[in-house]
Amino acid sequence: MPFKKTLFDRIPSQWRLAVLLALFVGTSIALTLALVRSTVSRDLQHLTSRIIVDDLVEYAAIYAANGIEGVADVFPAGQHGDSNGLRITAATGELLYENMPKSMRDLSWPKLPHANEWQSNPTVLQQPVTSGKDTLLTVGTTRLHDGNYLWFGRTDEESRRYQHNITIYLWLAGILAAAVALLPVVWYSHEVLMPIRAFTNSARHLHLPEGTARLMAPRAIPELKTLASVVNAGLDQILSLSRELQGTNDQLAHELRTPLARIRGNLESLLDKSDNAEAQDAAARSLEEIDRAAQLVQSILTIRAGDHGALRLYKQQTSVHDLLYNLVELFTPAAEDRGLTLGIKQGLDLVLNIDRELINQAISNLLDNALAYTPRGGRITLRWQAEGTGAVLFVEDTGPGVHPEEMEMIWERYNRGSSIFTRHPGIGLGLSLVRAIAMSHGGSVGVMNRVTGGASFWVRLPQC
Amino acid sequence: MRLVLVEDDPELGRQMTAWMADAGHHLTWLEQGAAAVDWICNHSCDAAILDVGLPDLDGFAMVESLRKRGMQLPVIFLTARAGVPDRVRGLAAGADDYLTKPFAAEELLARLDALYRRAAQSQSLPDRRWVGNSVLDPVRRRISCGEEVVDLQPREWTLLDVLMKHEGRIVPKQFLLEQVWDIHFDPGTNVVDAMICRLRRKLESAGSNLSIETIRGKGYAFQKDLV
Structure with a gap:
């Protein structure tokens, strides 16, 4: 049952509409046909009975006046066609006169009528069944004044012809109706589906950081145009908010950086001019803190801008191999000091259109993380693999791995995993920054624990 | 060097005037962008330090205006x-x-130095040269000290080269990251320290009297005659 449902759900909607309309038209035709056929057949049966009774009365009168000769003269002139027949039998059932087409003679006529009270009911109707033939014969009998029987029979051939014709006309009408019923499907796929597809296509670009993509469907029906304009108005507002945020960020950066610069300058003078070793040490430590604070401001701004798609990217064609190789070179001495092996797993080189510096920074943060949490003697490996037209970059370590419950949480701002993060001081912005940078490239980040132990952090960068 | 600084923040202006005087440069400090363009055109100076966020005329417009008037002097931007x-x-x-605020005095001095050098000559290193008691071979990236020979990795060589170009002066970590690795952010881990230590060990193992001193809170300094 669920399978059928999903199968139906997978059919494109115009086909679904067409199937529903076809079902509707087909059912209507079938019902109409059944109704018309049963009504017409009942009416024709009634008509047959009337014709038989009338003719019996007529020929009984002729017989009374002119005997068998009279009937034999008049009947052939009656234009009865090939579906009517007449016979006269004696009271014993012996045939006295017969006139009917050959096809009717083959049908089994009864020898004698049913027992009947002729005074009250002058005619008897019966429908004898002929085995092997599907022609239905209706026979009427009346007792003549001399005790003989007059028989008048009529087959349903003519009725069948009528019914056949009616069926054909009804089917023709049904096919025409079905053709007309296709018009809504055509209208639907042109005026509704095509604009919706256009929406979908334009919506694919909505996640791009520029934020200028809009829903476009110039030929849509008014309701869809309204939908597009409402959505677009919302997007306009988001864009103006993110631009405002960008402006605020720039201003904030300026407001914070200038005082930091002033403090830093004074501390440098203190460090240079002081002869007191303790004062010099304090100044040196303060300078380091100032630099860390400046870096922190920058990280927060980058994360905020990245989360809101307001991060301005400077994209360049960049070789993934070169980018990772340079980072391995940069981090190798520090890794060796910690007793770690840092390596790169060669793969087919890829060239991506990315902001080289930001991606550099993202992978640096992951390396920084790996260096901090991998115990001495461990190994850190950088590798990458193509995915579609983009790539996934991996930083793998042999450290303690990430607790499954923390795999999502560690990417959140200011969060650090409980057990493994305790060793590393500072604010846990590194991974949030990685995520913001990946998102600003339309990508994503994640972490999994490797079967062989250790964590594998990845950054997915689609090409766009 | 005769320098001109255009900066509207009085505290930063005062500090930088003092630093440059200490470093033996002559610095003229101006606060207005438009007036500064005229001043630079009418005076001779070796380099200009411009704040991007000036109230009247921003740094970008100032440089464009200077270049339009045919002024080719080196320009460093200060920005937030x-x-x-x-x-x-x-x-x-x-x-x-x-240069991004906040910055170290040494950072600015190192950059000015590099700019001045670039403007003065495009330096091509000789094949082999003597520095202190060591022979430096830039083609093989090899340092020989008598019988002892030590080979350097490309980045180690670049690092030593940058430090030597600023001999006797403190070179900040960020400046080295930019010049040697083209990295414009702090990569967190003590990557520069580790690389300096390794270079130092190599120099020592060769018995070279070239040395690199770590100056806490400031950076590194290259010296050739301490040992």
């Missing part, structure tokens, strides 16, 4: 905006270098 697009915009406008 750290993004790559901002840096690219600054360099595209005609600046020669770009």
Whole structure:
């Protein structure tokens, strides 16, 4: 049952509409046909009975006046066609006169009528069944004044012809109706589906950081145009908010950086001019803190801008191999000091259109993380693999791995995993920054624990 | 060097005037962008340090205006905006270098030094040269000290080269990251320290009297005659 449902759900909607309309038209035709056929057949049966009774009365009168000769003269002139027949039998059932087409003679006529009270009911109707033939014969009998029987029979051939014709006309009408019923499907796929597809296509670009993509469907029906304009108005507002945020960020950066610069300058003078070793040490430590604070401001701004798609990217064609190789070179001495092996797993080189510096920074943060949490003697490996037209970059370590419950949480701002993060001081912005940078490239980040132990952090960068 | 600084923040202006005087440079400090363009055109100076965020005329416009008037002096931007697009915009406008606030005095001095050197001559190193008691071979990236020979990795060589170019002066970590690795952010881990230690060990193992001193809170300094 669920399978059928999903199968139906997978059919494109115009086909679904067409199937529903076809079902509707087909059912209507079938019902109409059944109704018309049963009504017409009942009416024709009634008509047959009337014709038989009338003719019996007529020929009984002729017989009374002119005997068998009279009937034999008049009947052939009656234009009865090939579906009517007449016979006269004696009271014993012996045939006295017969006139009917050959096809009717083959049908089994009864020898004698049913027992009947002729005074009250002058005619008897019966429908004898002929085995092997599907022609239905209706026979009427009346007792003549001399005790003989007059028989008048009529087959349903003519009725069948009528019914056949009616069926054909009804089917023709049904096919025409079905053709007309296709018009809504055509209208639907042109005026509704095509604009919706256009929406979908334009919506694919909505996640791009520029934020200028809009829903476009110039030929849509008014309701869809309204939908597009409402959505677009919302997007306009988001864009103006993110631009405002960008402006605020720039201003904030300026407001914070200038005082930091002033403090830093004074501390440098203190460090240079002081002869007191303790004062010099304090100044040196303060300078380091100032630099860390400046870096922190920058990280927060980058994360905020990245989360809101307001991060301005400077994209360049960049070789993934070169980018990772340079980072391995940069981090190798520090890794060796910690007793770690840092390596790169060669793969087919890829060239991506990315902001080289930001991606550099993202992978640096992951390396920084790996260096901090991998115990001495461990190994850190950088590798990458193509995915579609983009790539996934991996930083793998042999450290303690990430607790499954923390795999999502560690990417959140200011969060650090409980057990493994305790060793590393500072604010846990590194991974949030990685995520913001990946998102600003339309990508994503994640972490999994490797079967062989250790964590594998990845950054997915689609090409766009 | 005769320098001109255009900066509207009085505290930063005062500090930088003092630093440059200590470093033996002559610095003229101006606060107005438009007036500064005229001043630079009418005076001879070796380099200009411009704040991007000036109230009357921003740094980008100043450089464009200077270049239009045919002034070719090296220009360093000071800015609070750290993004790559901002840096690219600054360099595209005609600046020669770009420094993000807050910055170290040594950082500015090292950059001025590099700019001045670049403007003075495009230096091509000789095949082999003597520094202190060591022979440096830039083609093989090899340092020989008598019988002892030590080979350097490409980055180690570049690092030593940058430090030697600023001999006797403190070179900040960020400056080294930019010059040697083209990295414009702090990579966190003590990557520069580790690389300096390794270079230092190599120099010592060769018995070279070249040395690199770590100056806490400031950076590194290259010396050739301490040992």
